[in-house]
Amino acid sequence: MIVVLNLLKVISIAGVFHDIGKFAERAGDVETVNKDIVHQEYRYGHAYNTERALEELFGERASWFPDAFPGVNVLNLASRHHRPRNMYELLIAEGDRIASGHERMKADEAAEYDVEGLDRKSKVPLINILSRVRLEGKMDQEIEEDWRYKLRKFTSVFTPDGLRDIFPTRGSEYGALEVQRDYAKHWEEFKSAIAVSVNGRKLDLFDNFETIYEICRDYMWCLPASTRKEELPDVSLFEHSKATAALASCLYLYHADEKGIIKESDESKREIVDRAIDKFLLFAGDISGIQKFVYQISSKGAYRALKGRSFFIQLLSEILARNFVKEFGLTLANILYASGGKFYLLLPNVGKIESGLTDLSCKLNKWLFKEFGGDLYIRTASVALSGDDLTRQSGETLYDKWDHLTRKLVYLDRQRYHEIAISDYELLFGTQNVKPNTCEVCHSSIDAGSICSTCEMMAKVGSLLGTTSYIGLADNESEITGEPIFKLDGVFSRDTLVWLLSDDNFPFSVKNNISILRINEGNIGRIPLC
Structure with a gap:
């Protein structure tokens, strides 16, 4: 392998x-x-x-x-x-x-x-x-x-x-x-x-x-x-x-x-060289519930919470796109787009990858439900593509395929958490999820205290962004010193931990299994290599 x-x-x-x-x-x-x-x-x-x-x-x-x-x-x-x-x-x-x-x-x-x-x-x-671009009626201009x-x-x-x-x-x-x-x-x-x-x-x-x-x-x-x-x-x-x-x-x-x-x-x-066969998959991931997640906050700590939640959605899109392609041994070149809660990937149309996508989507939604109580959900779908489709020789355009993919995503919005309802009914409908207190910021139910763990994390992210120069991604806590802001675990073959780093707490050396994203800076010479 x-x-x-x-x-x-x-x-x-x-x-x-x-x-x-x-x-x-x-x-x-x-x-x-x-x-x-x-x-x-x-x-x-x-x-x-x-x-x-x-x-x-x-x-x-x-x-x-x-x-x-x-x-x-x-x-x-x-x-x-x-x-x-x-x-x-x-x-x-x-x-x-x-x-x-x-x-x-x-x-x-x-x-x-x-x-x-x-x-x-x-x-x-x-x-x-x-x-x-020319407007309709002015095509001859x-x-x-x-x-x-x-x-x-x-x-x-x-x-x-x-x-x-x-x-x-x-x-x-x-x-x-x-x-x-x-x-x-x-x-x-x-x-x-x-x-x-x-x-x-x-x-x-x-x-x-x-x-x-x-x-x-x-x-x-x-x-x-x-x-x-x-x-x-x-x-x-x-x-x-x-x-x-x-x-x-x-x-x-x-x-x-x-x-x-x-x-x-x-x-x-x-x-x-046979382009008539559907050898490719156009795969889409769409995080649903963004508007409610970002804006469902009270005035208390609203500025930091709003910054943190908006940034988190953007970062989550990037992290998910990277993890999906890496799961199948592919590189960043297979990420067509990743921003604003959506990502599109080009993948091979082989059985083990199709089944793998279904399994990963189910695990991901279970993770999202546990972490955010149903506020966020990811819809995933794919359409098969041939070389003829991509070279406009099949009678269908890429626009037609993209439209078909969008329709599949819209349909899936009516079936939220159906996979969890089948595999883990108690998680979705069990009475153990009912909690006695309410978060002062987002009004979700919590066991104790005044603010839920999600709002605490988002407020922390919002406060750190002012001094953050780098985003660190690694698969275990020993790679980067300090506390990660969140951990995507139990979904992909490797977990992903995320750190927000300033110039002061940036690691002296970076190993190959760590990805460092520089914010608003093109000088890679400032990022050390091991």
Whole structure:
């Protein structure tokens, strides 16, 4: 099983970095090579430059492979996605094709940028999709010019000057030469961020992949995935790479046998590229009861309680999304969205995962009921997707599938706690839950005292937020000193404990089984590594 998890991580990382050569290419960080050899081995120059970039960024770690899978490494899987030589490289290739088929639209006259020739790639910016929105009745209205994103780190939004640069600007104010100039600078800054040394230790491609993933988001969100003249450059390179990683990971779990092996055969190749089969699951989790949970408070301690409860819901969405994907060995790339009490995941459509999702949802709702007395409930549902669905070849759009998923969630709201009513009737309806006193803040029943444990926790969270710089996540209390604000236990294979940390009580070293989330700060150099 460890081998399977390691290979799954290799595939996901390769998906994230499969087009990193485009970034290097546009920045001019390339070398003169024999074009015929490149075409024969890699098909496209950016694939060859992906290999070069990975070697420069991560050295030998990019060539590491799990036991019994020689040659199946990040370097090969990422760079050979246009000329796959085995089934594992084909997974990245197919993930890339599906992601490209789903996201790309044909260009129009407004997308005829003021660039031509071989250096076009380095002069095309990412355009804002909202600049293409037209109201009904005005569909024939001509688009005067595109709004473009500047090449800037996303975390620069936390600096006074960066907030202005993060929003799209008129095409006339950000021309081709400025884009080309910024590419070279942006690439050098990206390489420096990857090479950051903390406590004398550099980021490891595998041990610190979550951090590296966020660095990629920070720098690649504003780069177009495609600069081809016939396509609109309106999808970011990061989102395309993330989708490729998620799809390839799902394809691996769908096609691999119990030992994690995909047999090298023509039949395996046909099965991998068959897009008519529902190989994917679009899974949704929706925390219900948020409005009542957040606002059902008295005036006593309302400010802190309101802050704490709002923050808790946002944090719970993130924690649940992370735990669901990790439960099946997947990475953050499989989290499509997690915010405001909702999360959407892309998962493989295999039986053990479907049954696992049902079991986890039941355990999670039991935990929520015990902790919050029925105020919060999570609805979970999924719909099957095929490659044809994702490339608009099945007759149904992703919108149709998403609408179907939403309808399933609405229906489930009528069946709250039905699984607990069957498995633990006494917990739901037993008289032992009746308590003599009432909480002064939320008016829930309590055994003794004036405030319930939930309101105490939320008030504590609200008071700590003013000095909190980090959120610490770990699976046991010995990892981080101090008292965690809450513990998600008995649901997933590993418990999750959460700490709110200030600069004063931040741990001196961080182990690999701890996740540290930095609040409103893009400088990962301040987070120590063990």
